[in-house]
Amino acid sequence: MNPLLPPPPAPRPADLASEEIAFRDWVRRVVKGAAELQAFEAGEIDAVIDPATGSAVLLPGAQAALLSSSRLALSALEALPGELCVLNASGTVVMTNRAWRASVATRAGGGPGIREGGDFIAACREASAPERVHAEAFATGLQNVLAGGREVFRRECVCRSAGGRYAFTLTIAGVAHDGAVLAVVTRETVSERKRAGGPRRSGRARASRIAALARAGTPNRLLAALPAKDYEQLLPGLEPIKLTYGEVLYEPGEQMQYVYFPNNCLVSLLTVVEGHRALEVGLVGREGMIGSRLALGITASPVRALVQGTGSAVRMKSARFLQAFRHSPALQRVLFRFTDALMLQVTQTAACNRFHVVESRLARWLLMTRERVPSGEFYLTHEFLADMLGVRRVGVTSAASALQRQKLIRYRRGVITILDQQGLEAAACSCYRHVQIMGLEAAT
Amino acid sequence: MASKRTKASAPGVPIATVVVMRLYVAGAAPNSIKAITNLRAICRRYLKDCYKLEIVDVCEHPRRALDDGVLVTPSLAKVSPAPISNVIGNLSDTRSVLAALGVPAIEIE
Numbered sequence A: 001m002n003p004l005l006p007p008p009p010a011p012r013p014a015d016l017a018s019e020e021i022a023f024r025d026w027v028r029r030v031v032k033g034a035a036e037l038q039a040f041e042a043g044e045i046d047a048v049i050d051p052a053t054g055s056a057v058l059l060p061g062a063q064a065a066l067l068s069s070s071r072l073a074l075s076a077l078e079a080l081p082g083e084l085c086v087l088n089a090s091g092t093v094v095m096t097n098r099a100w101r102a103s104v105a106t107r108a109g110g111g112p113g114i115r116e117g118g119d120f121i122a123a124c125r126e127a128s129a130p131e132r133v134h135a136e137a138f139a140t141g142l143q144n145v146l147a148g149g150r151e152v153f154r155r156e157c158v159c160r161s162a163g164g165r166y167a168f169t170l171t172i173a174g175v176a177h178d179g180a181v182l183a184v185v186t187r188e189t190v191s192e193r194k195r196a197g198g199p200r201r202s203g204r205a206r207a208s209r210i211a212a213l214a215r216a217g218t219p220n221r222l223l224a225a226l227p228a229k230d231y232e233q234l235l236p237g238l239e240p241i242k243l244t245y246g247e248v249l250y251e252p253g254e255q256m257q258y259v260y261f262p263n264n265c266l267v268s269l270l271t272v273v274e275g276h277r278a279l280e281v282g283l284v285g286r287e288g289m290i291g292s293r294l295a296l297g298i299t300a301s302p303v304r305a306l307v308q309g310t311g312s313a314v315r316m317k318s319a320r321f322l323q324a325f326r327h328s329p330a331l332q333r334v335l336f337r338f339t340d341a342l343m344l345q346v347t348q349t350a351a352c353n354r355f356h357v358v359e360s361r362l363a364r365w366l367l368m369t370r371e372r373v374p375s376g377e378f379y380l381t382h383e384f385l386a387d388m389l390g391v392r393r394v395g396v397t398s399a400a401s402a403l404q405r406q407k408l409i410r411y412r413r414g415v416i417t418i419l420d421q422q423g424l425e426a427a428a429c430s431c432y433r434h435v436q437i438m439g440l441e442a443a444t
Numbered sequence B: 001m002a003s004k005r006t007k008a009s010a011p012g013v014p015i016a017t018v019v020v021m022r023l024y025v026a027g028a029a030p031n032s033i034k035a036i037t038n039l040r041a042i043c044r045r046y047l048k049d050c051y052k053l054e055i056v057d058v059c060e061h062p063r064r065a066l067d068d069g070v071l072v073t074p075s076l077a078k079v080s081p082a083p084i085s086n087v088i089g090n091l092s093d094t095r096s097v098l099a100a101l102g103v104p105a106i107e108i109e
Helices: A013-030 A034-041 A060-079 A098-105 A120-125 A132-146 A203-217 A228-237 A292-296 A318-327 A329-355 A358-372 A382-389 A393-405 A421-427 A430-443 B002-008 B030-047 B062-067 B094-101
Strands: A047-050 A055-058 A083-087 A093-096 A152-161 A164-177 A180-189 A239-243 A248-250 A258-262 A266-273 A277-284 A304-309 A311-317 A377-379 A409-412 A415-418 B019-025 B051-057 B075-080 B085-088
Touching: A013 A034, A013 A047, A034 B085, A047 B062, A055 A060, A055 B062, A060 B030, A083 A098, A093 A098, A120 A132, A132 A152, A132 A164, A132 A180, A228 A311, A228 A318, A228 A329, A239 A258, A258 A266, A258 A318, A277 A329, A277 A358, A277 A382, A292 A318, A292 A329, A311 A318, A318 A329, A329 A358, A329 A430, A358 A382, A358 A393, A358 A415, A358 A421, A358 A430, A382 A393, A393 A409, A421 B019, A421 B051, B019 B030, B030 B051, B030 B094, B075 B094, B085 B094
Parallel strands: B019 B051
Antiparallel strands: A047 A055, A083 A093, A083 A180, A152 A164, A164 A180, A239 A311, A248 A304, A258 A311, A266 A277, A266 A304, A377 A415, A409 A415, B019 B075, B075 B085
């Protein structure tokens, strides 16, 4: 405060009282419902939406509480040891924290050293060697983030200067605020040791690390749940394969030559009745495997395993898999849990087929499919769905039409698109929740 | 065979429905925080997994609240199953929340 100026007059209690009365009158004019007014009088309201401006007006109590939590958040950012600045939609620095300002004052470690009010993009474009290449990339990355093209841009840079070699990571993350996208920029110094990946590893340790990386990258959740050491044992026997819609992996009674781990394909387990009619009893996607019966010591398949969603998988010879299974307690644990989840799914499906209406079952089936493949769109004919649900074709047609009328799905030329996941969940029978929760719990 | 299948899947058996709700709040304002806490406790105790809850922050999406006819927060809207209903305030009165949701006050073990 300027000491030469007199302090502003403190608001008199009478002014505050009249302001509050005017505000309360305004609220009573805007809010007309009895329940709303009752909650307002009881002090249970935080905000009123002003229909004239379309914005939320906070009540004084809520405003004070939010202001206090904003102050806390700002203090926390200020005290953060990492360097951080916030840019507005045009790339101007609107906020920096203490660590950023300190780093700018003694800038020796590289990266854009821009103060509040500075233009980040212009500073990057004007950067001189040795940082020019990186600075250009920062500017492009920032423009991408601000335009909503990507959520996060991250780049690790190594530069040489007269003072020696230095490395840092710059991360730019987009944040939605008041209808615009802001960018939060953080700069982290990378030590030489971290860059080298820590202490030197032995050949064996390096192989484990590679296996861990490969395991982390596999979309199949059953394989991803294995410890790196156990996954490493399986890795040489795993063979990538494409499974195509309509392909039969096993017929009932047939020896299972391979086990399959779906990545993004979907396999139905069908019980064949009277040699021709088939009814789906289970559905396996990236959360599990086909051929888990081997774990119980049975080498013949009891069901028909039919690919109903084209995609990739990995497969392994059954004999080799059994060998690995015998020697890996972790694989046994994971597999028993999956088998249990599958049994739960089969029993729930059996009850569902008997008790629930076709529409709910179709909704449940679509949701289960959605859960197991990364897309919300599947190619499925009415005949196929009729077989899956064990009903006549006409039953599927009317159930699909009902879901379509409610705008939950779109069905066009055999392609089903889920439009409203939440609505479909509400339309599905309770079995979906049981299978979903049990399945997920057991598979993770 | 076919007629049997159709009969087997005929309606008549009660199906547990999922209660879909939307809670409109104003950021981390005190009543909004209370409403979220109270509602989560009610859902845990009386609805177990049979619910879907969406929380809409009117400070970020005021237009959404206006379009849904919501003028004050916290405000809970039951979206489905019909009939739709609303509860205004911090949801500390469990009985009125359950009545609005159409859920009997029987705890789920």
